[in-house]
Amino acid sequence: MEYIKPFKRILLVGCNECVTVCAAGGRKEVGLLASGLHMAVLKSGATIEIREHTLERQCDPEYVEELVPMIDGVEAVMSMACGCGVQEIARRFKNKPVFPALNTKFMGASERQGVWSERCQGCGDCLLGMTGGICPIARCAKQLMNGPCGGSTGGHCEIGEDTDCAWALIWERLKALGQIERYVEITPAKDWRPGGGSGPRKIIREDLAE
Amino acid sequence: MSFQKRLQAKEFVVLAEMHTPKGVNISRLVNDARRIKGRVDAIVVPDMDNGIMRMNALAGGVLMQQQGVEAIIHLYCRDRNRMALQGDILAAHVLGIHNLLVVRGEEMSQGDHSEAKAVDDVDECGLLGAIGTLQKGKDMAGFDLDGAPTFFSGASLAPCADEAALEREVAFAAKKVAAGARWLLTPPVYDVARFAAFYERVKGLGVPVVPTVFLLKSLAIAQYIANSEPGANISDELIRRIRKSSDREQEGIHIAGETVAALKPMVQGVLVQTLGWEHKLPAILDVAGL
Ligand code: SF4
Ligand code: SF4
Numbered sequence: 001m002e003y004i005k006p007f008k009r010i011l012l013v014g015c016n017e018c019v020t021v022c023a024a025g026g027r028k029e030v031g032l033l034a035s036g037l038h039m040a041v042l043k044s045g046a047t048i049e050i051r052e053h054t055l056e057r058q059c060d061p062e063y064v065e066e067l068v069p070m071i072d073g074v075e076a077v078m079s080m081a082c083g084c085g086v087q088e089i090a091r092r093f094k095n096k097p098v099f100p101a102l103n104t105k106f107m108g109a110s111e112r113q114g115v116w117s118e119r120c121q122g123c124g125d126c127l128l129g130m131t132g133g134i135c136p137i138a139r140c141a142k143q144l145m146n147g148p149c150g151g152s153t154g155g156h157c158e159i160g161e162d163t164d165c166a167w168a169l170i171w172e173r174l175k176a177l178g179q180i181e182r183y184v185e186i187t188p189a190k191d192w193r194p195g196g197g198s199g200p201r202k203i204i205r206e207d208l209a210e
Numbered sequence: 211m212s213f214q215k216r217l218q219a220k221e222f223v224v225l226a227e228m229h230t231p232k233g234v235n236i237s238r239l240v241n242d243a244r245r246i247k248g249r250v251d252a253i254v255v256p257d258m259d260n261g262i263m264r265m266n267a268l269a270g271g272v273l274m275q276q277q278g279v280e281a282i283i284h285l286y287c288r289d290r291n292r293m294a295l296q297g298d299i300l301a302a303h304v305l306g307i308h309n310l311l312v313v314r315g316e317e318m319s320q321g322d323h324s325e326a327k328a329v330d331d332v333d334e335c336g337l338l339g340a341i342g343t344l345q346k347g348k349d350m351a352g353f354d355l356d357g358a359p360t361f362f363s364g365a366s367l368a369p370c371a372d373e374a375a376l377e378r379e380v381a382f383a384a385k386k387v388a389a390g391a392r393w394l395l396t397p398p399v400y401d402v403a404r405f406a407a408f409y410e411r412v413k414g415l416g417v418p419v420v421p422t423v424f425l426l427k428s429l430a431i432a433q434y435i436a437n438s439e440p441g442a443n444i445s446d447e448l449i450r451r452i453r454k455s456s457d458r459e460q461e462g463i464h465i466a467g468e469t470v471a472a473l474k475p476m477v478q479g480v481l482v483q484t485l486g487w488e489h490k491l492p493a494i495l496d497v498a499g500l
Contacts, residue, residue, distance in 0.1 A: 141317060142288070142328065146335040147382035149314045152375060153440060158317050171378045186382020186385055189292060189336035189350060 124194025261321020466496020
């Protein structure tokens with residue numbers, strides 16, 4: 001709300017990919033947020049025009065081009081994509097303020113209808129082969145590499161009853177797979193560079209890049 | 211004889227725990243150390259691993275040594291990356307501390323600075339490995355040190371609520387020993403018979419095992435631990451004993467002393483935890499006959 005206060009006409013942009021799947025920033029949510037914002041602004045005694053549009057994908061420049069005819073007619077853009085989409089729009093339209101409508105939290109999977117949980121932190125040096133397919137970086141609150149922290153009770157993480165302890169899961173799974181030797185082996189201190197420890201990361205595929 | 215020598219000579223060691231102040235008033239810490247001097251083999255000085263910001267264990271350990279009491283300081287991974295940890299380890303050696311205890315850090319959100327960012331660059335095995343590497347004259351990146359430190363390092367075990375957790379913890383303890391832990395500290399023991407069964411599982415790891423004995427200061431504390439820590443094994447009988455007592459404070463001291471005495475024939479030493487009631491340590495040791 002604070003973000004859009006100074007403006008009379010904004011463009012609210014959704015994204016048809018991940019944020020649609022997790023019901024946070026797709027066409028439907030764009031409609032809902034637009035009417036919500038409308039009402040809130042009216043209530044505060046002001047008026048605002050909110051134009052709505054949903055792109056196939058906000059993190060690819062080709063799709064973002066689609067906004068060109070719309071952009072001049074508005075004072076600011078609010079994006080309902082993840083942080084990648086917001087930044088792509090900001091990069092393309094240098095003289096337009098762009099605001100995030102979502103707080104992008106994590107890369108995850110759906111546990112069940114309406115419940116998503118974090119699964120991967122893109123550490124760049126995947127351990128899943130050692131840990132029975134369960135990630136200790138994204139799913140252990142302490143990112144432990146060798147075993148549980150001791151706060152693990154009854155299979156729950158010490159941060160709360162509704163979070164599984166990753167190391168309890170890893171142990172059970174390795175046991176079921178007959179791969180306990182994977183647990184016994186000491187995993188050395190992790191090299192965090194591929195995980196972002198040495199700054200923003202980039203992947204260049206020579207065969208695809210122009 | 212030093213703590214390390216006593217353990218290695220299979221002599222019974224008595225350890226006490228003393229916390230550094232949240233602030234710079236060290237008079238209580240120094241007085242407690244003076245009072246207990248001669249009755250314990252070493253004092254364990256926790257750091258901020260329980261999540262409470264306080265003076266660090268390195269300074270606390272140095273203060274102990276200045277009083278003529280051998281110190282064992284906690285090291286843990288939540289707040290420092292591998293650079294800071296290695297720097298502190300080198301500093302500890304130079305300041306005369308020879309014993310390190312690698313522990314787990316309480317989850318940041320449970321501490322008094324719950325908004326802070328946790329580091330967790332390495333884990334307990336990684337830290338034990340780093341201590342070993344430094345002792346060989348190299349740092350974790352493989353560069354040569356100008357003078358290598360020497361330490362006697364231990365690791366701690368976690369309480370286990372069920373058989374699955376126990377099995378996992380024993381396997382993890384074996385990893386810590388392989389990574390360089392030369393003794394193991396167990397969580398508080400409230401039920402010596404159950405501890406004996408646990409001890410059977412860990413004594414084969416090839417390093418001395420030292421159980422913790424925690425002073426139950428009140429009925430409320432005993433009930434709280436019984437309810438909140440399923441792995442603690444505080445029996446109803448024990449709760450009843452404290453409730454019925456006409457002097458609960460004294461009863462707690464007796465229970466702790468009796469537990470120490472009962473453990474003595476089985477293990478290599480004990481750590482007595484008094485959480486702020488360090489002045490009661492001599493009374494507990496009296497009951498235990500130490
Ligand atoms: S180990 Fe790294 S890459 Fe693999 S799932 Fe976990 S965070 Fe992702
Ligand atoms: S309880 Fe399990 S998941 Fe949670 S921090 Fe400890 S080891 Fe990691």
